[in-house]
Amino acid sequence: MKIIIIGAGEIGYDLASVLSKEKHDVIVVDREKTCLDKVSENLDVLCYEGNATSAKDLVEAGVKDADILIAVTSIDEVNMIASMMSKRLGADMVIARVRSDELSRPNAPLKSTDLGIDVLIHPEQSAAQEIVRLIKRASASDLINLADGKMQLIGLRIGKNSPLTGKLISEYAQEFPDITFRVTAIGRKGLTIIPSGNLRIQALDQLFILSKTEDIPAIIKTTGKPDIEINRIMVAGGTPIGAMIARILCNEEKKWNIKLIEPDYDTAVELAQELKDVLVLNGNPTDPDLLATEGITDIDAFISVTDDEESNIISCLMAKHLEVKKTVALVSKSDYIPLSQTIGLDAAVNKKSAASNEIHRHVRGGRVISVTALQGIKxxxxxxxxxxxxxxxxxxxxxxxxxxxxxxxxxxxxxxxxxxxxxxxxxxxxxxxxxxxxxxxxxxxxxxx
Missing domain, CATH: 3.30.70.1450 (Regulator of K+ conductance, C-terminal domain)
Incomplete structure (x- = not known):
């Protein structure tokens, strides 16, 4: 297929890398020459320096003959305009990444199809939903819904004192005949292993286990991890993801005790007016004095989703040092994912991988229902x-x-x-x-x- 990717940022680069290896004809369009130089030096794809909102540049890039056009620049408006123009110029399928939820709201005056967008990707929403799932399964480092939610894939770190340490995969299965599960992948010291029954489990292994959703609590107990009860949550960052997490939790049947810290005063006031069941604080979420004053030692889960990923990691490490049960950091660099648990974080979420997974599923099409990359392993x-x-x-x-x-x-x-x-x-x-x-x-x- 001929695939045109607009935007040579991290998502665009990742997609171009994967799709070119699958022997698709890939063209990457961007107005920044430095971004295109990185793509052309490392990938077997064509590059075109041009403006994605220019009909002339889109025609010269070959949009008329494109099987799929993917707009993944960092600016929503550019993605929407490029999508609308590309559809009218003849692109068969148009996929666009849009951060704002304006087009996906039930009462939105404009729908994505009005702008020529066949598939709308909303990475912030995907990341927020993933973080909420991790909070509900507090012992997990990863949790993926499969088969319409009937199955789940859970990632669990095996501790040095776990009863599974030193056992064969086959012994693990035989020891719990009443639970139906499958160890599908193992992350070990940076390596990815698709295991057989005679592989021995080691301390600090990251086990990815598939089971029926109702059996997941029993799976967690087999690893020796405690059943953590989460009631009090602190969210650092009133970003779109932070606000979405708070909205999702407020709509749950369970009544969570939620505090949200936002450094920008105006944003904090807006969120306080909208989120009536959330205590919104104006301050720096990396300030140890503020965290101590607001009772971080009594918090069950700390979620850091500011726009600064280093701050997210540091504030989560501070929370973990103060014995918070569950910490989740939002990171944008995929290289940080495998390091996150090594340095003491419970889980790290990458919103760009959520976007790549969703786009990749639509590119593959055919008999493919979903494609999800497991974070931290290949x-x-x-x-x-x-x-x-x-x-x-x-x-x-x-x-x-x-x-x-x-x-x-x-x-x-x-x-x-x-x-x-x-x-x-x-x-x-x-x-x-x-x-x-x-x-x-x-x-x-x-x-x-």
Missing amino acids: AEVIELQAAPKSKIVKKPIHQVKFPEGCVVGGILRNDSIEIATGQSQVNANDRVIIFCLPEAIDKVTSLFQ
């Missing part, structure tokens, strides 16, 4: 639907020639879900959850066509 979760005449159907899984570096996790058939074994069989139109290394994705996807 593995992806793919949810695929089996075509009636595909190679995956009508035979046990152990007879299917899967590429190296992948494992089948679960099968969703109508309303029933099954954790896959070698004897499991995939039927036509079943949805199958697969975990694999990036280099195996194309081969796995072809089995379902």
Whole structure:
């Protein structure tokens, strides 16, 4: 496919890297030559220096023949104008990243389709929802909903005193026959492992375990982690993500005790007027005296989502030092994710990876229902639907020639879900959850066509 990416920032670069490796014809458009130089030096893609809001530049970049146009600049208005013009110039599918929720509100006067946008990506909302899920499952470092929420993939750090330390994966499964689960991936000292039954679990391993959603609390107990009760939450930063987190929590049945710290006075006043059930404070969320005054030692969870990722990390480390049970930091650099738990954070969320995952799913299309990159390790979760005449159907899984570096996790058939074994069989139109290394994705996807 011919894919044009407008914006050579972190998301644009990441998408160009992945899509070019998949042998798509990728063209990156940006007005900043320095950004394009980084792309052209490292990736096998074409670059075009031009203005995304100029019809002349879009035509010269080849928008008329584009199968997909992806607008991911840092400015909403540029993405919207570029999308509208590109659609009228002939682009088949238009995907745009828009930070504001103006177009997605129920009573919005303009819809995304009015601007020629086929798929609207809202990374802030995705990040806020992920943080709320992590707060609800306080022992988890990662939590991903799969199969319409019927299954969950949970990331758990194995402590030195965990009862699982030193056990084989097969022994772990045999010890808990009443719980159906699958260890699908392990992060170990910067390496990503798709495990077999004879792999031994080590202290500080990051285990990614797939299970039915109702079995997740039991899974957490098997690792020896305490069942943490979260009631009092402090949010550092009244950014769009911070405000969304507060709104989501206020709409929950459970009544949370929420404090939100925002350094800008006017923003703090606006949030205080909107969020009636939240105590909004005007101050610096990295100020130890302010945190102490506001009772951070009595807080169960500390969430830092300011625009300064270093401040997010530092304030979370301070909170952890003061024995806060759960800390979550928003980071934009993907390199910080694997380091986050090493230095003492419980979880780190990257809103740009949420945008990349959503865009990648639409680019792949076909039988792909979802694609999610696991943070901190080089593995992806793919949810695929089996075509009636595909190679995956009508035979046990152990007879299917899967590429190296992948494992089948679960099968969703109508309303029933099954954790896959070698004897499991995939039927036509079943949805199958697969975990694999990036280099195996194309081969796995072809089995379902």
